Amino acid sequence: MAGLVRRHGMWVAAFAVMLVLPWIFQTGFAITMLNQIGVLIVFSLAYNMLLGQGGMLSFGHALYFGIAGYFTAHFLNGVGEDWLPYFPVTLLPIFGGLIGLFFGIGIGFVSTRRAGTVFAMISLGFAEMATALTLILVVFFNGEEGIQTDRMVGPEPLGITFGPDIHVYYLISFWCLVATAAMYVLTRTPFGRMSNAVRDNPERVEFVGYSTHRIRWLAFALSSFFAGLAGALHALNFEHVGFETIGLEQSGLALFMVWIGGARNFVGPILGAILITYLNSNLSDITDAWYLYLGILFMVIVMFTQGGLSGLVFMHEPIWKTDYRLFGRMMAPYALGIGSTIIAAIGVIGMFEMIYFLSTRVTEETIAVLYWMEVDAASALPWIACAAITAPGVAACRRTYPPMANSYNEAIAAVKGRMAP
Amino acid sequence: MEVLVFSIFNGLLYGMLLFMLASGLTLIFSLMGVLNFAHASFFMLGAYFAYQISGFIGFWPGLVFAPLIVGVIGAAVERYGLRPVHKFGHVAELLFTFGLAFVIEEVVQMIWGKVPVPYDIPETMNVAAFTWRGLDYSAYRLFMLGASVAIFLALFVFIAKTRTGLIIQAALTHPNIVSSLGHDVGKIFMWTFGFGCALAGVAGVIGGNVLGTEPSMAITLGPIVFVVIVIGGLGSLWGALIAALFIGIMDNLSISYDLSLYPVLALFGVEREVEGIMQDLVNLTTAGLAPVLPYLFLVLMLILRPRGLFGTRDV
Numbered sequence: 001m002a003g004l005v006r007r008h009g010m011w012v013a014a015f016a017v018m019l020v021l022p023w024i025f026q027t028g029f030a031i032t033m034l035n036q037i038g039v040l041i042v043f044s045l046a047y048n049m050l051l052g053q054g055g056m057l058s059f060g061h062a063l064y065f066g067i068a069g070y071f072t073a074h075f076l077n078g079v080g081e082d083w084l085p086y087f088p089v090t091l092l093p094i095f096g097g098l099i100g101l102f103f104g105i106g107i108g109f110v111s112t113r114r115a116g117t118v119f120a121m122i123s124l125g126f127a128e129m130a131t132a133l134t135l136i137l138v139v140f141f142n143g144e145e146g147i148q149t150d151r152m153v154g155p156e157p158l159g160i161t162f163g164p165d166i167h168v169y170y171l172i173s174f175w176c177l178v179a180t181a182a183m184y185v186l187t188r189t190p191f192g193r194m195s196n197a198v199r200d201n202p203e204r205v206e207f208v209g210y211s212t213h214r215i216r217w218l219a220f221a222l223s224s225f226f227a228g229l230a231g232a233l234h235a236l237n238f239e240h241v242g243f244e245t246i247g248l249e250q251s252g253l254a255l256f257m258v259w260i261g262g263a264r265n266f267v268g269p270i271l272g273a274i275l276i277t278y279l280n281s282n283l284s285d286i287t288d289a290w291y292l293y294l295g296i297l298f299m300v301i302v303m304f305t306q307g308g309l310s311g312l313v314f315m316h317e318p319i320w321k322t323d324y325r326l327f328g329r330m331m332a333p334y335a336l337g338i339g340s341t342i343i344a345a346i347g348v349i350g351m352f353e354m355i356y357f358l359s360t361r362v363t364e365e366t367i368a369v370l371y372w373m374e375v376d377a378a379s380a381l382p383w384i385a386c387a388a389i390t391a392p393g394v395a396a397c398r399r400t401y402p403p404m405a406n407s408y409n410e411a412i413a414a415v416k417g418r419m420a421p
Numbered sequence: 422m423e424v425l426v427f428s429i430f431n432g433l434l435y436g437m438l439l440f441m442l443a444s445g446l447t448l449i450f451s452l453m454g455v456l457n458f459a460h461a462s463f464f465m466l467g468a469y470f471a472y473q474i475s476g477f478i479g480f481w482p483g484l485v486f487a488p489l490i491v492g493v494i495g496a497a498v499e500r501y502g503l504r505p506v507h508k509f510g511h512v513a514e515l516l517f518t519f520g521l522a523f524v525i526e527e528v529v530q531m532i533w534g535k536v537p538v539p540y541d542i543p544e545t546m547n548v549a550a551f552t553w554r555g556l557d558y559s560a561y562r563l564f565m566l567g568a569s570v571a572i573f574l575a576l577f578v579f580i581a582k583t584r585t586g587l588i589i590q591a592a593l594t595h596p597n598i599v600s601s602l603g604h605d606v607g608k609i610f611m612w613t614f615g616f617g618c619a620l621a622g623v624a625g626v627i628g629g630n631v632l633g634t635e636p637s638m639a640i641t642l643g644p645i646v647f648v649v650i651v652i653g654g655l656g657s658l659w660g661a662l663i664a665a666l667f668i669g670i671m672d673n674l675s676i677s678y679d680l681s682l683y684p685v686l687a688l689f690g691v692e693r694e695v696e697g698i699m700q701d702l703v704n705l706t707t708a709g710l711a712p713v714l715p716y717l718f719l720v721l722m723l724i725l726r727p728r729g730l731f732g733t734r735d736v
Binding site: 055057059110111113114116117118120121122124125126128129132133135136137138139140248252255259289291292295296298299302303306352355356359360 | 515516527535640644710712713719727
């Protein structure tokens with residue numbers, strides 16, 4: 001029993017957190033956000049089956065998410081209007097997953113012959129085709145309005161009506177946990193390992209006797225299954241599916257979540273989904289420039305790290321496991337480096353905010369609220385102030401990054417020294 | 422008859438614009454292996470810069486300066502953004518350009534707002550060049566066609582006849598040997614990237630006022646340019662030209678003729694008045710299908726002939 005808890009401690013903890021969360025965050029806003037996070041965790045993990053584990057960069061994976069969402073909405077409507085037999089709402093995500101799987105098998109077959117750029121282009125082609133079709137096939141997609149649905153159909157066992165958001169919260173988090181566990185187990189199977197091998201060295205995989213096409217195809221189909229499951233949850237959550245769920249924007253969102261969170265380890269996409277959804281629902285009201293910051297964050301991560309934010313955390317794992325006292329020497333350089341980054345960011349963000357304010361205002365008003373202060377964006381003073389923060393901040397970054405990297409390298413060298421006999 | 426002639430003419434025009442984007446993209450791709458997702462964003466920047474410059478000093482200086490600025494920005498992006506990412510491989514490079522496209526769109530919205538800007542056709546060109554069977558043809562469109570054909574010819578002469586062009590051609594196939602001959606391949610990459618972006622910028626300057634200058638113009642045109650270079654065959658300028666013209670003309674013909682697809686369905690015994698999902702199929706017309714067709718060709722091409730029309734290697 002103790003061994004079981006130790007081995008599966010993470011899952012038990014996740015289950016406990018899932019049960020407790022709605023008691024901590026009781027507002028409707030928080031529950032809505034948690035629901036969204038749950039859906040997007042499944043979707044970004046599914047996306048990472050392709051990108052992180054299979055080495056396939058897709059610009060069109062939202063296709064399976066969105067299509068499954070549309071089918072789920074129509075299915076619910078069909079049950080509600082009595083031209084389809086009753087099917088438990090709780091099990092609808094499986095239906096969505098099967099829809100995703102169906103399309104994933106078909107489209108995957110033609111698009112997984114090659115990975116890399118070719119795969120990315122084909123996925124973009126299919127995504128654009130589907131986006132265009134949403135505006136043509138009006139009966140099924142209903143154009144830009146999308147499909148409305150009602151999740152309260154059929155009998156209500158144990159009083160579960162799926163009316164209140166909290167019922168949907170437990171539905172989503174249950175499926176989120178199940179799907180996450182399933183995808184984690186998949187990474188441990190021979191298939192999961194072969195998928196990694198195809199990512200790293202396809203030529204050698206072919207020599208060993210496997211078909212890279214088959215492995216990619218299987219990975220693609222399974223990933224589409226989970227994307228479809230997430231799409232069904234999305235439809236149940238919002239009771240609406242719009243054409244934007246199918247297109248490049250949704251795929252790009254998953255890509256951002258996965259890459260910012262970190263594609264190289266399993267928790268990265270989860271972290272990314274939580275972080276970006278949280279920031280998105282809180283920051284997009286405060287600043288118009290939120291998407292710009294998101295894009296810049298993404299580019300910075302692409303340029304400087306391959307493992308995303310979780311990669312940055314996990315690269316300290318050997319130090320932690322060997323001797324946490326090694327962190328002592330790293331504290332000061334890290335604090336200086338992070339501090340100067342924050343200073344530089346404050347200055348740059350101030351300027352972006354003022355530009356946005358000046359270009360998007362509708363009146364002649366020039367008084368903007370910046371960092372809880374009222375400033376006159378048309379006068380020179382706030383600009384000079386921002387520049388006066390940015391310039392030393394950037395200069396400090398240039399001075400403090402090398403010692404930061406040095407302290408890390410020294411700590412790793414110390415770890416290696418201790419491991420040597 | 423006149424519908425046919427005019428839609429072919431407009432198709433040629435659209436095709437030449439596509440070619441201006443596609444030629445830069447295919448050069449960059451075959452030289453560096455980078456599929457520049459942000460290529461159409463440089464097209465958009467060209468249009469916005471031209472709008473800004475033409476507000477100050479007129480259209481013609483804009484035609485010269487806007488592409489130059491775009492080219493310099495492109496070269497800077499290659500030197501300071503893309504080159505550090507190169508060591509992480511092609512997927513990271515593609516991700517970088519994807520992020521760049523996203524950021525450029527946001528910056529454009531930040532500076533010029535979310536609604537289209539009034540970038541208009543220059544006054545002197547806003548007249549009918551000729552009238553044929555009661556249909557006017559604007560002088561500006563004629564100028565667009567002339568300019569794009571001139572650029573196309575200049576590009577071919579540059580690639581085939583100048584020393585720089587020959588080095589680029591050599592670097593396309595044998596980068597290591599070109600490098601060991603003493604040429605600075607890094608510099609070739611940087612200027613080819615800048616040059617490709619400048620070409621996209623020219624397309625933006627002369628096309629932005631007809632197609633509409635707005636923040637979404639990059640994302641609507643970008644994927645079609647990918648289709649063009651894949652159908653034409655990666656690295657092949659002739660292929661890009663033919664694919665661009667093909668897509669341009671097909672797009673215009675399917676919109677101006679707007680045929681219903683019902684007669685085809687009728688062969689299978691489908692009734693005109695059906696309910697439900699089949700209604701979508703009965704109501705299909707070629708104009709409705711026009712946005713789908715390029716991608717349909719892309720997928721068919723990748724399945725049937727992955728190297729494209731004139732490509733020498735599989736994509």
